[in-house]
Amino acid sequence: MIKIAICDDEMTFVDKINTLISEWSAQNQYFSVIQTFSNGQNLIYDIEDGQHYDLVILDIEMPAINGMEVADAIRRLLPDILVIFVTSHTEYALDAYELSIFRYISKADLEDKLRHAFLDAVKLIQIQQNDSYIIQNQNRLERIPCKNIMYITHEGKNSLFMTNLPNDSVYRERKTIQQVYQNLDHNAFFLIDRGCIVNLTQIISVKNNECILNGDIHLPVSQARMRPLKECLLTFWQSNL
Structure with a gap:
């Protein structure tokens, strides 16, 4: 699943981009979930409330808060998010480069340029998603980047994923710690008790x-796991220096 936000104060462009992304997703069998916004502040509020997006498509010239400011704010909240600027103004290209924007597209070349940018973005997002943990509950499916998981503990029959995502997000899955551990990379995660x-x-x-x-x-480590943890951690640090 690819979560996409489209933000432009001109709803005609929002609707057009939404239609194009939906068509390209269907053609390439991508499961894309799209959310639209008519101003940047609402997009920022949405992310601050814990919403996650893989890709955001932004206009630059918007009232109240412009696309540059929006991009800077959301990159602080979601460092790995890909940002595509779609704008009528080409004079901001250098500023966009300094913000490490994924693509900068003129609205005059919208359909052709955006298609290539979207397909390239999806390829990169899919690589990122391969290093993620998928939480499956009865009414919910969520993806957590493994690098954002701090540790996993338990509460009753549930496992709690403590992350460094916005608002110190905690994710819950109805699985035992042992079941969760079986689905994780044992080179990156360790069972300390x-x-x-x-x-x-x-x-x-x-x-x-x-x-x-x-x-x-600070997390307690069982006496039996202390030595194996040190050995595993030493190997991990040496191989990742």
Whole structure:
């Protein structure tokens, strides 16, 4: 699933881009979920409330808050999001480059240029999604980038995914810790006791029967798992320097 936001104060362009993206998604058998916005502030609020997007297609000239400001704000919240500017104004190209924008497209060449940009973006998003954990609950399907998972603990019959995503998002899945662990890369995640899995990329030190994560998070490590954790962490650090 690819989650896309389209933001432009001119609804004729929003509708046109929505139609084009829907058509290209159907032609290429992509499952795209599209949300539209008529102003940038509502898009920012949506992301601040915990909504995640893989791709955002933005106009630059909008009232109240322009596309450059919107792109800067959402990149702080979702560092991996891809941004495509679609605009009638070409004079902002240098500023867009400095923001590491994925593509900058003139509305005069909309259909042809946007198609290529969208297909290229999907290829990159699919690569990113291959390194993700999919949470499946009765009424919900969500994707969490593995790099954003800090650790996983449990509450009753549920596993809780503690992440560094906006608003310190916590995700819940009705699976045991052992079931979750079976679906994770054991080179990147470690079971520090029967009820907790830690992301090795988040560990900054191990001492006194606990591991300390980014954000000064302290997690207890069972005595039996302490030595294997140190050995695994040393190997991980050496191979990723």
